[in-house]
Amino acid sequence: MSAMTLAEKIVARASGRASVTPGEIVTARVDLAMIHDSGGPRRVGPILKRLGAPIWDPSRVALVIDHYLPADDPESAAIVDGARRYAAAEKLGHFFDGEGICHVVVPERGLLRPGMFVVGGDSHSPTGGAFGAYMFGVGATEMAGVLATGELWLEVPGTVRIEWTGRLAPGVSAKDIMLFLCGRLGMDGGRYQAVEYVGEAIRALPMQERMTLANMTAELGGQTGLVPPDAVTAAAVAAAGGDAGDWARWASDADAPVLEHHVFDASELSPQVAAPHSPANARSVAETIGRHVDIAYIGACTGAKLADLHMAADVLRGHRAAAGVTLLVAPASRHDQARAEADGTLAVLRAAGAELLPNACGICAGYGTARFGENVTAISTTARNFRGRMGADSSQVYLASPYTVAASAIEGRIADPRPHLSGASR
Amino acid sequence: MSGRAFVFGDDVDTDVLAPGRYMRLPIAELARHCLEALDPAFAAEVRPGDIVVGGRNFGLGSSREQAAEALKALGVAAVVARSFAGIFHRNAINLGLPVVACAEAGCIAAGDRLTLDLAAGTLVNATTGETLTFRPLAPVLMTLIADGGLVPHLEKRFRAPTTERSA
Ligand code: SF4
Numbered sequence: 070m071s072a073m074t075l076a077e078k079i080v081a082r083a084s085g086r087a088s089v090t091p092g093e094i095v096t097a098r099v100d101l102a103m104i105h106d107s108g109g110p111r112r113v114g115p116i117l118k119r120l121g122a123p124i125w126d127p128s129r130v131a132l133v134i135d136h137y138l139p140a141d142d143p144e145s146a147a148i149v150d151g152a153r154r155y156a157a158a159e160k161l162g163h164f165f166d167g168e169g170i171c172h173v174v175v176p177e178r179g180l181l182r183p184g185m186f187v188v189g190g191d192s193h194s195p196t197g198g199a200f201g202a203y204m205f206g207v208g209a210t211e212m213a214g215v216l217a218t219g220e221l222w223l224e225v226p227g228t229v230r231i232e233w234t235g236r237l238a239p240g241v242s243a244k245d246i247m248l249f250l251c252g253r254l255g256m257d258g259g260r261y262q263a264v265e266y267v268g269e270a271i272r273a274l275p276m277q278e279r280m281t282l283a284n285m286t287a288e289l290g291g292q293t294g295l296v297p298p299d300a301v302t303a304a305a306v307a308a309a310g311g312d313a314g315d316w317a318r319w320a321s322d323a324d325a326p327v328l329e330h331h332v333f334d335a336s337e338l339s340p341q342v343a344a345p346h347s348p349a350n351a352r353s354v355a356e357t358i359g360r361h362v363d364i365a366y367i368g369a370c371t372g373a374k375l376a377d378l379h380m381a382a383d384v385l386r387g388h389r390a391a392a393g394v395t396l397l398v399a400p401a402s403r404h405d406q407a408r409a410e411a412d413g414t415l416a417v418l419r420a421a422g423a424e425l426l427p428n429a430c431g432i433c434a435g436y437g438t439a440r441f442g443e444n445v446t447a448i449s450t451t452a453r454n455f456r457g458r459m460g461a462d463s464s465q466v467y468l469a470s471p472y473t474v475a476a477s478a479i480e481g482r483i484a485d486p487r488p489h490l491s492g493a494s495r
Numbered sequence: 496m497s498g499r500a501f502v503f504g505d506d507v508d509t510d511v512l513a514p515g516r517y518m519r520l521p522i523a524e525l526a527r528h529c530l531e532a533l534d535p536a537f538a539a540e541v542r543p544g545d546i547v548v549g550g551r552n553f554g555l556g557s558s559r560e561q562a563a564e565a566l567k568a569l570g571v572a573a574v575v576a577r578s579f580a581g582i583f584h585r586n587a588i589n590l591g592l593p594v595v596a597c598a599e600a601g602c603i604a605a606g607d608r609l610t611l612d613l614a615a616g617t618l619v620n621a622t623t624g625e626t627l628t629f630r631p632l633a634p635v636l637m638t639l640i641a642d643g644g645l646v647p648h649l650e651k652r653f654r655a656p657t658t659e660r661s662a
Contacts, residue, residue, distance in 0.1 A: 210560055
């Protein structure tokens with residue numbers, strides 16, 4: 070049998086074949102389907118009804134309510150309510166209501182394991198790749214097809230390998246790695262293939278940082294973003310109540326061909342900031358330093374997990390947001406918020422003047438009434454800063470790591486976090 | 496199929512195709528705001544059969560298929576672009592909206608009259624007299640598009656032939 074990459078091995082397993090070759094179209098069986106209130110029941114429900122098809126296996130479906138929370142207008146309330154009723158009527162195996170953002174909640178409940186083949190009704194579904202699961206985003210029609218049949222078509226991807234040697238410097242994080250890659254390779258750098266993150270700097274990342282990495286594979290234009298499973302993965306899955314199984318088999322063969330192999334030195338990476346209106350505008354923080362900000366937003370699946378809150382607190386400890394700066398924190402899950410409360414992180418953030426928002430997509434999705442106003446300049450830990458996504462078309466959103474957003478909150482302008490580190494998160 | 500070209504640049508994203516603040520609206524209303532950030536007159540001027548032309552990485556951004564659905568709702572017959580973002584590409588095929596990746600899409604100008612032959616992989620520009628070629632989609636995906644998308648395709652599988660015609 071020819072040598073295969075990690076992505077090819079998972080696709081081969083899911084499609085019941087001994088081996089697969091990039092470019093061929095296979096039918097793959099899905100181990101878990103994740104949907105949320107926006108692209109989920111209100112869109113897939115009517116299609117399933119039209120097909121007259123029941124859900125193939127409700128025990129393999131997870132529904133998360135996160136996009137339309139807080140449901141503070143009638144349309145949002147109706148959408149959320151409909152999702153709740155759907156979960157009960159269809160007896161879905163996993164239902165999380167107000168527990169946090171789907172990409173964080175599903176793995177924190179032990180539902181992702183190395184080698185799984187998973188689809189999510191959301192573009193940031195590659196987040197699951199942090200656990201060595203082949204996970205990717207599909208639209209609602211395709212999700213309806215999956216729910217009806219348990220399978221979908223897939224063009225077997227090639228692999229774009231991205232290697233980071235060395236170690237990240239203090240104050241530099243996985244978000245900086247991904248912003249840098251978006252700036253360097255562009256938002257189609259992943260070529261809708263499987264991106265595989267390897268190297269010393271990646272192996273040194275804790276699980277939630279790996280999630281940030283895999284998450285923003287979406288911005289890099291990859292279909293999925295895999296971190297080869299290791300002891301960190303196994304420990305994280307076990308801590309979440311799951312079983313990582315025989316994780317060591319989920320690794321690329323040394324001689325498996327890849328499409329591209331990029332090598333970068335992590336020790337040379339500086340904090341990155343992406344200027345409006347694209348993650349691809351990422352440059353070293355030095356290039357935007359001093360730009361005035363009105364809002365510092367710490368939120369989203371990619372930017373408000375416990376590890377992200379720790380980074381923000383590291384910088385904010387003993388400081389306050391500058392006068393005139395609104396510091397908003399929307400912890401990515403209720404579980405992470407509870408842990409941040411227990412370990413004193415939230416106290417640091419509150420003392421810095423942070424306003425806490427619900428454990429949901431909130432302003433990142435821009436769906437509800439909570440949006441940035443006209444001409445507001447924000448610096449945000451979220452994943453994308455397209456014009457008009459998080460607020461008015463005239464609002465300007467800069468993307469950066471939790472360290473950099475926190476430092477910018479203190480200074481009232483975009484700031485390099487490195488002089489602000491207290492060292493508490495390291 | 497043939498129609499007029501509506502030409503856009505690189506990186507047309509899903510927030511521009513299906514703006515988040517209109518996502519709660521029914522698709523026909525959402526579609527009226529499709530691409531308005533780039534061309535406020537687009538939704539009013541596009542006619543059934545017209546063809547949207549883009550540059551690199553058309554449809555990048557979120558997985559919301561309303562991005563492709565809005566184009567379909569406006570009657571857009573196909574999207575031709577130098578390259579596509581993956582999820583948009585999948586969504587379009589699953590919705591039965593033909594997507595054509597053509598390296599030379601950049602030489603199409605707004606208003607050009609285009610004729611597409613999906614199976615043959617040719618795009619004739621009647622305005623300039625040029626013929627562009629592209630790699631046709633794999634046969635299984637052509638079948639999906641010919642069936643009108645994944646849902647009609649699956650209907651064949653789930654609905655008995657007798658009930659298919661009723662309702
Ligand atoms: S937090 Fe933002 S990026 Fe994450 S799932 Fe919600 S809307 Fe998407």
